[in-house]
Amino acid sequence: MSNLKLQECHIKSIHDICDSYKNDPGDLIKILHSAQTHFGYLPESVQRVIAKRLKISVAKVYGVVTFYSFFTMTPKGRHAISVCMGTACYVRGAEKVVDEFKKQLNIKVGGVTEDGKFSLDSLRCVGACGLAPVVLIGEKVYGRVEPGQVKEILDSYTD
Amino acid sequence: MAQYKMHLLVCGGTGCRASESEQIVENLKSEIKNLGLENDAQVVTTGCFGFCEKGPIVKIIPDNTFYTQVKKEDCAEIIREHVLKGRKVSRLLYEDPETQKHIEDSKHMGFYQKQMRIALRNCGFIDPENVDEYIARDGYAALGKILSEMTPEEAIDILKKSGLRGRGGGGFPTGLKWEIASKNKADQKYVVCNADEGDPGAFMDRSILEGDPHSIIEAMAICGYCIGASKGIVYIRAEYPLAIKRLKVAARQAREYGLLGEQILGSDFSFDIELRYGAGAFVCGEETALIHSMEGLRGEPTVKPPFPAEKGYLGKPTNVNNVETFANVPAIYLKGTEWYSSIGTEKSKGTKVFALAGKINNVGLIEVPMGITLREVIYEIGGGIKDGKKFKAVQTGGPSGGCLTEKHLDTPIDFDNLIAAGSMMGSGGMIVMDEDDCMVSVAKFYLEFTVEESCGKCAPCRIGNKRLHEMLEKITSGKGVPEDIEYLKNLSRVIKDTSLCGLGQTSPNPVLSTIENFYDEYLAHVTERICPAGSCKALKLYTIIADKCTGCTACVRACPVDAITGEKRQPHVIDPDKCIRCGACYEKCKFTAIHVQ
Numbered sequence: 001m002s003n004l005k006l007q008e009c010h011i012k013s014i015h016d017i018c019d020s021y022k023n024d025p026g027d028l029i030k031i032l033h034s035a036q037t038h039f040g041y042l043p044e045s046v047q048r049v050i051a052k053r054l055k056i057s058v059a060k061v062y063g064v065v066t067f068y069s070f071f072t073m074t075p076k077g078r079h080a081i082s083v084c085m086g087t088a089c090y091v092r093g094a095e096k097v098v099d100e101f102k103k104q105l106n107i108k109v110g111g112v113t114e115d116g117k118f119s120l121d122s123l124r125c126v127g128a129c130g131l132a133p134v135v136l137i138g139e140k141v142y143g144r145v146e147p148g149q150v151k152e153i154l155d156s157y158t159d
Numbered sequence: 160m161a162q163y164k165m166h167l168l169v170c171g172g173t174g175c176r177a178s179e180s181e182q183i184v185e186n187l188k189s190e191i192k193n194l195g196l197e198n199d200a201q202v203v204t205t206g207c208f209g210f211c212e213k214g215p216i217v218k219i220i221p222d223n224t225f226y227t228q229v230k231k232e233d234c235a236e237i238i239r240e241h242v243l244k245g246r247k248v249s250r251l252l253y254e255d256p257e258t259q260k261h262i263e264d265s266k267h268m269g270f271y272q273k274q275m276r277i278a279l280r281n282c283g284f285i286d287p288e289n290v291d292e293y294i295a296r297d298g299y300a301a302l303g304k305i306l307s308e309m310t311p312e313e314a315i316d317i318l319k320k321s322g323l324r325g326r327g328g329g330g331f332p333t334g335l336k337w338e339i340a341s342k343n344k345a346d347q348k349y350v351v352c353n354a355d356e357g358d359p360g361a362f363m364d365r366s367i368l369e370g371d372p373h374s375i376i377e378a379m380a381i382c383g384y385c386i387g388a389s390k391g392i393v394y395i396r397a398e399y400p401l402a403i404k405r406l407k408v409a410a411r412q413a414r415e416y417g418l419l420g421e422q423i424l425g426s427d428f429s430f431d432i433e434l435r436y437g438a439g440a441f442v443c444g445e446e447t448a449l450i451h452s453m454e455g456l457r458g459e460p461t462v463k464p465p466f467p468a469e470k471g472y473l474g475k476p477t478n479v480n481n482v483e484t485f486a487n488v489p490a491i492y493l494k495g496t497e498w499y500s501s502i503g504t505e506k507s508k509g510t511k512v513f514a515l516a517g518k519i520n521n522v523g524l525i526e527v528p529m530g531i532t533l534r535e536v537i538y539e540i541g542g543g544i545k546d547g548k549k550f551k552a553v554q555t556g557g558p559s560g561g562c563l564t565e566k567h568l569d570t571p572i573d574f575d576n577l578i579a580a581g582s583m584m585g586s587g588g589m590i591v592m593d594e595d596d597c598m599v600s601v602a603k604f605y606l607e608f609t610v611e612e613s614c615g616k617c618a619p620c621r622i623g624n625k626r627l628h629e630m631l632e633k634i635t636s637g638k639g640v641p642e643d644i645e646y647l648k649n650l651s652r653v654i655k656d657t658s659l660c661g662l663g664q665t666s667p668n669p670v671l672s673t674i675e676n677f678y679d680e681y682l683a684h685v686t687e688r689i690c691p692a693g694s695c696k697a698l699k700l701y702t703i704i705a706d707k708c709t710g711c712t713a714c715v716r717a718c719p720v721d722a723i724t725g726e727k728r729q730p731h732v733i734d735p736d737k738c739i740r741c742g743a744c745y746e747k748c749k750f751t752a753i754h755v756q
Contacts, residue, residue: 026473028455033397033436067457067614068438070397086359087554087590088516090604124441124608126398127362128174129516130211130523141177 004043011049013038018053025054028064032071041075077112077119079157084134086125093146094133098122100147101135104154117157165200165242168218168283172207172369173362173401179231180204180215186234187217191242200242206370208283209524210270213253218265218283225265226251256520256542270521273540275502277510278326278363278486279526282370287405290412293373299418301492302377302384306426311341311385318385318488320496322508327353327444327481328559328585329661330507330574333488340386340468340478348388349477350379351467352485353449354395354402357441358557359608361588363512364482366524368395368402371486372409376419376432378485381492383430386478391432394449398439406434441558441612444586445660446471446479448614459616460660481586483512503529507573511584517553517591518545530571533563537591548593551692552676556585558605558612559665561672562598581672583665597694598677599684603631605669613662620663623654627670637697639685648674689756699740700756705730707752714744714753 004010017034021027031050036042042065051058065071083089083098098109101120105113112119128134131143135153142153169175169184187202208216213227217237224247226237233251240246252261253268262268276282285292293299305314319334340348352375356364368375379391395403410432413419421429435453442448443458450472452458471477487509491499500508507529513536516522520542527536533553537543544550552562561582563570570576574584592601606628615621630647633639651667658664674681683691690698703714703723710728715721722738725731733744745753 024455026455029438029452030436030455033438063457064455068440069611070437070439087557087588087604088360088514088522090359091517091590091592091596091601123398124357124439125359125362126173127356127365128177128211129360129362129514130174130214131177132516132522134177143177 004039004045006045006049010039010046014046014049015053018050023054025056025060028054028056028061029068032061032065036071041072043073074110074112075116078117078159079137080119080121082121082123082136084124084126084128084132084136085122086129086132088125088129089133092132096147097133097135097145097150100150101154104150118154163199163201166220167200167202167237167242168205168208168220169202170206170208170214170216170283171204171287171401172211172214172366173399174207174211175214175216176401178215182231183215183217183229183234186231187238190235190238194238194243196238196242200238203286204288205285206282206287207279207366207524209274209279209366209526210521211524212520212522223264223266225253225262225268227253269539269542270523270525273531273535274526275510275528276526277490277502278367278483278512279370279524280490281374282366282524285371287370287372288408290373290409290416290418293371297493298373298489299377299416301489302380302418303424305381305384305492306424306428311387314381314385314492315341317492317496321491321499322496322503322506323484323487323491323499324507324574325481326483326487326511326587328556328583330584333480333484336468336480337382337385337478339466340388340476343469343476345476347390347473347475348386349472349475350382350386350388350391351449351453351472351477351479352379352391352393353444353446353479353481354393354399355437355443355449356396356399356482356586357437357439357444357612358586358588360516360590361514361557361586363514363524363587365396365399365402367482367486367512368399369405372402372406373413374489375406375482375485376409376413378488379432380419380423380430381488382478382480382485384428386476388476388478389429389431391430392435392453392472393432394435394437394443394453396439397436403434403436440614441608442614442660442662445662448660449479450477457614459614460662462659483587504571504573504576506575511572511587513587513589515541515589515591517589518548518593518596519543519591520545527572529573532569532571534568536572536589537568541591544591544593548595550591551594551596552592552598554582554590554592554601554669555588556583556665556668557588558608559583559661559668560585560588561668562592562601562676564676581668581675583668595692595694597635597690597692598673598680599631599635599690600692600694602669602673603628603635606631606666609662609666613666617657617659617663619654619657620659620666623650623658624663624666626650627654627667631670634681634684635690635695635697637684637688637695641682641685643685644674644678644681693755696740699742700735701733701738701740701742701744702754702756703731703733704752704754707750709750709752711749713747713749717743717747719743 217226448458448460467477708730
């Protein structure tokens with residue numbers, strides 16, 4: 001698990017987030033959403049600070065973080081690739097697209113490339129079934145993706 | 160809206176935005192400005208038209224011109240030709256796949272002819288970020304009528320008489336649900352809108368929230384009045400940023416107009432809503448799990464009773480309805496129960512929205528009266544199977560549902576008929592499959608989903624589904640034996656009977672229904688070790704057609720495991736025991752001499 005060494009300013013940002021929800025444990029999920037937006041992921045150190053601030057156990061925070069697929073404890077790549085594996089995309093060949101990404105990037109689903117450039121995930125239905133199979137990279141949506149286009153798509157990210 | 164001669168409606172749903180519809184709006188506007196037509200034509204960003212297959216869509220009213228697959232480069236032409244000169248740009252018009260003629264008026268498109276739009280009545284007509292447009296289409300009139308003319312009991316009675324049933328999957332009568340919540344006394348009650356649409360392949364709730372957010376707010380307020388709640392919560396997926404944004408805009412506008420907040424429309428009734436975000440857990444579609452998630456906990460279900468109507472959010476009586484259910488409510492109050500109950504079948508009234516997807520020509524969002532047949536949906540609205548392939552099955556009800564086949568094509572679709580056919584309505588995903596789809600793999604796909612989404616609280620669901628998945632994996636990788644089919648059936652029944660919540664109680668349905676309808680296909684996997692659809696890689700059988708083989712040896716060089724032998728210029732053979740089914744020979748052969756089964 002990747003952990004983040006927290007600096008004073010980081011702790012302050014977490015406290016600010018918690019305070020904005022009046023440190024109410026009932027708003028834990030909202031707080032985690034905000035914290036993940038801020039840090040990009042939710043490492044153990046961040047969870048500890050949240051738990052302390054809300055006066056609940058770290059186990060409870062960890063339990064919630066690991067329950068929901070939206071929360072992640074590993075940082076994403078600079079370009080987060082999500083391949084839709086909803087049923088509509090599946091029957092239109094999304095599996096082959098995922099396999100091609102895995103092959104090209106040499107990582108598994110859920111993994112990050114060594115240089116931190118790309119991370120690969122699958123997600124369930126973005127609701128753009130007319131464009132199936134769909135791939136999201138960052139906020140950009142690629143529709144009707146075929147395995148043959150994967151390399152070209154990856155090559156277009158030069159930074 | 161009266162001062163303009165023409166309105167250009169551009170779909171601003173997620174699907175079309177992915178194809179740069181925002182840029183289209185910009186380009187249309189700037190071209191209008193260039194030509195000085197600002198007083199004649201107005202560009203409106205609307206919700207989803209439903210015809211996602213051919214997006215981005217630009218519709219022009221009053222003449223109902225329906226331009227499909229519009230590109231940003233086409234905008235200048237549309238304005239110059241259509242708006243300025245009154246000539247339609249025929250190359251962008253929808254082309255009827257049968258007659259190959261361009262259709263001038265969208266009312267004549269097969270996709271729309273059989274549809275009846277109640278829940279989607281405003282999607283694709285109004286600007287969802289403008290409350291005045293909603294009001295112009297009788298928005299908030301139902302709320303006004305109820306607050307000024309009816310007691311909560313009278314209002315609930317109307318809903319009961321309408322026959323509306325919950326659209327989230329279960330089909331529980333909505334009026335009855337409201338009545339139960341209204342009778343439980345408490346100092347605080349809650350109205351919850353379940354917008355955690357987790358069924359992969361279903362996107363009706365998202366489209367309604369994106370295209371007509373005010374209808375949900377209005378219906379929630381009506382519900383609040385009926386059950387005696389002053390607080391509403393929309394539990395929405397964080398993965399739907401556009402729907403969240405539009406809902407927030409709508410709530411703000413409603414507050415400004417006094418349609419939310421204290422003493423709504425001068426009555427004694429006060430009501431407001433807030434948003435809670437889901438974080439990606441399918442089980443949160445279940446009421447009790449959803450409520451736990453709203454409380455900041457793991458979204459695990461608990462045993463019912465107590466039902467949320469007695470003890471729900473923070474222990475208070477809570478009424479949970481799904482987005483589409485709410486979207487129907489204002490229309491029922493405005494047009495009356497007689498009108499509503501005249502639509503549909505005896506026990507399923509009204510319409511249902513389906514997300515039509517998969518191997519079908521017209522992927523999109525459709526709303527049809529209950530009782531329509533699958534054949535009408537697939538062939539008339541959906542335009543038939545893609546690439547002229549043969550229809551095999553349609554999966555309804557998502558991971559909790561089952562498959563319907565050729566023999567069900569003429570069954571009227573409603574809650575009860577679908578259950579009788581071994582599937583269910585679910586939230587309305589309808590995935591069409593053709594002859595190339597292996598039904599064992601499809602069942603495996605759904606189980607993979609369930610295994611991932613099972614919350615782990617009860618053993619039958621946590622362990623049982625995992626075992627089902629392993630067994631299906633074994634069969635699709637060619638290691639199955641005939642006894643496995645019986646094992647799958649038995650285990651499925653145990654999981655259904657003993658799981659705690661709706662997720663586990665329905666998760667084996669895809670397995671049972673595919674075994675029931677495609678028994679021969681399972682049998683072929685475990686006895687002959689072949690996949691009739693040719694989709695399971697491990698079960699593919701590669702052979703060389705002797706008549707076509709020239710003995711060029713290209714395949715011998717391509718084969719990584721030396722499974723192909725033969726003399727030069729003589730037909731070759733593949734040793735099936737050595738073959739690893741990689742397909743390299745198939746790709747290399749220039750004479751289509753390799754046959755794959």
